[in-house]
Amino acid sequence: MREKKKYMVLSFHSTTEAISFEKQCIQDQIPGRLIPIPREITAGCGLAWRIPADEYPSCRQMIQDRQMKYQDITELSL
Amino acid sequence: MIYLDSSATSFLKPPQVAHAVCQAFQNMGNAGRGAHAATLGASRMLYDTREKLAGLFNIADPARICFTCNATESLNIAVHGLICGGDHVITTVCEHNSVLRPLYAKEQEGASLSILPADEKGRIIYERLEDLRREDTKAVVITHASNLTGNVTDLLKISALTRRYGLLLIVDASQTAGSIPIDVEEMGIDVLCFTGHKGLMGPQGTGGIYVRKGLSPRPLKVGGSGVHSFDKMHPVDMPTALEAGTLNGHGIAGLNAAIDFINETGVGAIHEKEDALARRFIKGMADIPQVILYGDLEADLRAPIVSLNIGDVDSAFVSDILWEDYEICVRAGAHCAPLMHHALGTVGQGAVRFSFSYFNTEDEVDTAIRAIREIAEE
Structure with a gap:
């Protein structure tokens, strides 16, 4: 059994929004990667951005400052 | 020859277009249908192409651009999706059948049509536009350049009127996109319909539609979107709303390379x-x-x-x-x-x-x- 870790999972309205988010993350060195959206979340897009929960506080401000669009944010153990 | x-x-294209299509054939999955490298690569390529098109036409939000098969599909989305049975529409004698036939179809559904004339040199008689406007006029559907005479429409003259009366300006840019500058903001364009295989130098089977924020055309096609699979209704978020089914990813990869050439040149x-x-x-x-x-x-x-x-x-x-x-x-x-x-x-x-x-x-x-x-x- 894989060990579960806590992540902040950001959902999106569309794939376009997800890819735009990813592009900004790469530019600003925000950690994480795109994953297939976990079943716990309902969103407009099949992709979600997963950030390790312990790294999220350090990039939350950046996501706000850049006005990066996403639908919702949820803490999950994956 | x-x-x-x-x-x-x-027919004459920069060689990098064919190269990009071949690369896509070998490497690209289906965009928006998963999160593995092949599908993410396709999604990233589509997004990159949207951004490049947005840059080319001065469109603030790339998500307002949807990919279609060609300008004809885009024009059908615009006309069938935004014009209703009781509306009045103004178009011109300069139009291609890709504008005229969807409009004639709307006439059959009860819309009415006025056609702006041209002089003996095929020049639109702009002064007549105001006379043709009515209280129930919804839109002006107009080509940016005639595919027969090469005459270019002065869109600023048209948008002066569409802005004044709150009419939609729907533009067919089949003969200009990529070879004559287009600025949707400056020109007051609400909907821009373009093909990828003419001035944009991309493969056939590529094209697109820009729809300004606040407008939501009824889609021509609904179906697979990769998301909300249990909903009976197709998603309404742009660009998904107008992109049912698998896109021509291989062709759009070629279009992407073509736009790079256009931007470099x-x-x-x-x-x-x-x-x-x-x-x-x-x-x-x-x-x-x-x-x-x-x-x-x-x-x-x-x-x-x-x-x-x-x-x-x-x-x-x-x-x-x-x-x-x-x-x-x-x-x-x-x-x-x-x-x-x-x-x-x-x-x-x-x-x-x-x-x-x-x-x-x-x-x-x-x-x-x-x-x-x-x-x-x-």
Whole structure:
């Protein structure tokens, strides 16, 4: 059994929004990667951005400052 | 072979377009259908292409651009998706059937249509626009350039009226996107319909529609979206709303490479060269007896299209000689522009259309001039 870790999972309205988010993350060195959206979340897009929960506080401000669009944010153990 | 039919399709393309399509065939999955490398690569390529198109047309939000198969599909989305049975629409005699036929179909559903006339040179009579507007006018659907005369529409004159009365301005940019600058903000364009395989130099089967924020056309197609699979309704978020089913990812990869070439070369430089070739051809026609040229040839801004006839000779016959004896590719006939042929008096004869590409040469133009001279002197 894989060990579960806590992540902040950001959902999106569309794939376009997800890819735009990813592009900004790469530019600003925000950690994480795109994953297939976990079943716990309902969103407009099949992709979600997963950030390790312990790294999220350090990039939350950046996501706000850049006005990066996403639908919702949820803490999950994956 | 001398290809002078670029208004039909950009047969002459930068080599990186074919290379990008081949690369996509070998590497690309289905965009928006998962999160593995092949599908993410496709999604990233689509997004990158949206961004490049947004840059080209000064569109603030790339998500307002949806990919389609061609300008015809885009125009059908615009007309069927935004115009209702009781609406009045203004269009022009310069239009291609890709504008006219969807509008005629709306007429069958109860919409009414007014058609802005043109003068003997095919120039839109802008002064008549205000007279045609009514209380129930919903939109002006108009080409940015005639595919028959090469005359370019002054969209600022049109948008002065559409802005004043709150009408939608729906533009067919089939003959201009990529080769004549387009700025949706400055020009007041609400919906821009374009193809990928003409001025944008991409593969056939690519195209797109820009829909400004606040407008939500009813989609022509609904179906697979990769998301919300248990909903009965297709998602409403742009661009998913108008992109049901798998997109032509391989073609769009080619379009992406073509836009890179256009950006590196510059739309201005592309226009300048194509315009110089067209004007060289026009100049070469000047002293050939019996040649009748159509369109506003003195206009400062023109699409690189020159249509002509030799006396009353059938345009199909002339184009056939051009191919058989000179290996010159041109288009004869009606060019899907019936109202413009009525305006020019060329319904029976059609016209021989020469259209020039950035990749044509002065030598090719001179060969075409010699060919027309010889045919006219027969």
